[in-house]
Structure formats: C-alpha cells, structure tokens
Amino acid sequence: MTRVLVIEDEPQIVRALVINLKARKYEVDAAHDGATALQLAAARHPDVVVLDLGLPDMDGVEVIRGLRGWTRVPILVLSARHSSDEKVEALDAGADDYVTKPFGMDELLARLRAAVRRAEPVGPGEDDVTTVETDEFTVDLAAKKVNRGGKDVRLTPTEWHLLEVLVRNSGRLVSQKQLLQEVWGPSYGTETNYLRVYMAQLRRKLEADPSHPKHFITEPGMGYRFEG
Numbered sequence: 001m002t003r004v005l006v007i008e009d010e011p012q013i014v015r016a017l018v019i020n021l022k023a024r025k026y027e028v029d030a031a032h033d034g035a036t037a038l039q040l041a042a043a044r045h046p047d048v049v050v051l052d053l054g055l056p057d058m059d060g061v062e063v064i065r066g067l068r069g070w071t072r073v074p075i076l077v078l079s080a081r082h083s084s085d086e087k088v089e090a091l092d093a094g095a096d097d098y099v100t101k102p103f104g105m106d107e108l109l110a111r112l113r114a115a116v117r118r119a120e121p122v123g124p125g126e127d128d129v130t131t132v133e134t135d136e137f138t139v140d141l142a143a144k145k146v147n148r149g150g151k152d153v154r155l156t157p158t159e160w161h162l163l164e165v166l167v168r169n170s171g172r173l174v175s176q177k178q179l180l181q182e183v184w185g186p187s188y189g190t191e192t193n194y195l196r197v198y199m200a201q202l203r204r205k206l207e208a209d210p211s212h213p214k215h216f217i218t219e220p221g222m223g224y225r226f227e228g
Helices: 011-023 036-042 060-068 084-093 104-118 157-168 176-183 193-207
Strands: 004-008 027-031 050-054 075-079 097-100 132-133 137-140 145-148 173-175 216-219 223-226
Touching: 004 011, 004 036, 011 027, 011 104, 027 036, 027 084, 027 157, 036 050, 036 216, 050 104, 060 075, 060 084, 060 104, 060 176, 075 104, 084 097, 084 193, 104 157, 145 193, 157 176, 157 193, 173 176, 176 193, 176 223, 193 216
Parallel strands: 004 027, 004 050, 050 075, 075 097
Antiparallel strands: 132 137, 137 145, 173 223, 216 223
C-alpha cells in the first residue's frame, strides 16, 4: 500500500487530503510543521510527499533540501505562491511537481499518481536496451542507476524519468511537449521552465562541462536530444 506524508498547516486542507487519500486506499501520515515532517519522513519512509511551502517553522524549500539529503521520495509541492521564480526554486531544490492553491482534488490525485509512477523501478524485459555508456557516465535502465567515475549519481525521480526518456530516444529530437507530457503528465505542454531547470540539473550532475554539453543537447525552441 502506498504511504503518503502530507505536510500542511491548514487543518481543513489536511482533513480533505486525508479523507480523499484514505478513500483511495492510501496510508496517510500528516505533519503541521517542517520539523515534525522531517522526523515523520525518517521514521515512516513515505512513498510520496505532499508539501505546503508556507509552514509555520521553516520554509518548505528547506524541508525539500532536508529530504533530498537522504531520500529520492517524490515530492509534490502544494502552495499558494504563484510566481515562477518560487516554483523554479522549489523544483531546483528537488521537488518533482507543483500544484498551485486553490486546486482541484482530482488534479492533485492525478499528479500524485504520476509522481509515484515515475518513482517505480523499471521492470525487466520492458526494453531491449538496458545499459547506455558514454565517456563520462553509464546509465543502467533496468537497475535505475547512473554511475559516473565509479560512483553512483543521486538523481531525483523526475531527473531520472527525464534522463530515461532521452536515453531511450538516443540520437532523436524529443520535443518539449513530448518531454513534458511523458515526465509530468498529459496536462502539461507549455511549462518549458521545468525542462530548463531539470536539464540544467542533469548537465551539472553528468556532463564534464555543463556549460558546453556534449550529451544533453538543446534544439532551441524545439526540444532536446541525447547523444551517447
């Protein structure tokens, strides 16, 4: 059973989330502040986190960074903040998706399901190609791991899913819309800032020279291409 950690200080939102999640057979833990949330996450090991950025004791971005120090659990941000800078900051810190308040419960649950699905391991036999090697790093699609210089590289679920889509289409241009819909879901198509943030993170973690990438190529205005 999928365990969800809800981190939110508005009681009515917590109550609505708990009722709707439990009705769909999720196990739910709830925390009203960041400190409690980090303790609960360490003790209960949730499968997905729903996080409000406006917490009483610390900014939600700090909670994201705290979680990312030790876990790749999908993090779905829930916030009343509307500016793109704040969204990008949360995504850059390691969040996997962003839902703006007020939100529809159906949309939130769809985003949550997508986040959980992206975090699931790739099963054996799903694709003929399981390992891709470059001069700098090796991608093992079956084990869902990336190795660079003999060390595993820690990727968030969204970073991994973006990498996987590009690698499976090696040498081919993948459009911005296709990437957004495959990684974030069918309701996406214009949030190109998501792609810029995550491509920058992949380049920083995997390219020898992130400012002059040789593997993660941008086709301006069109999309991205992976070159092995």
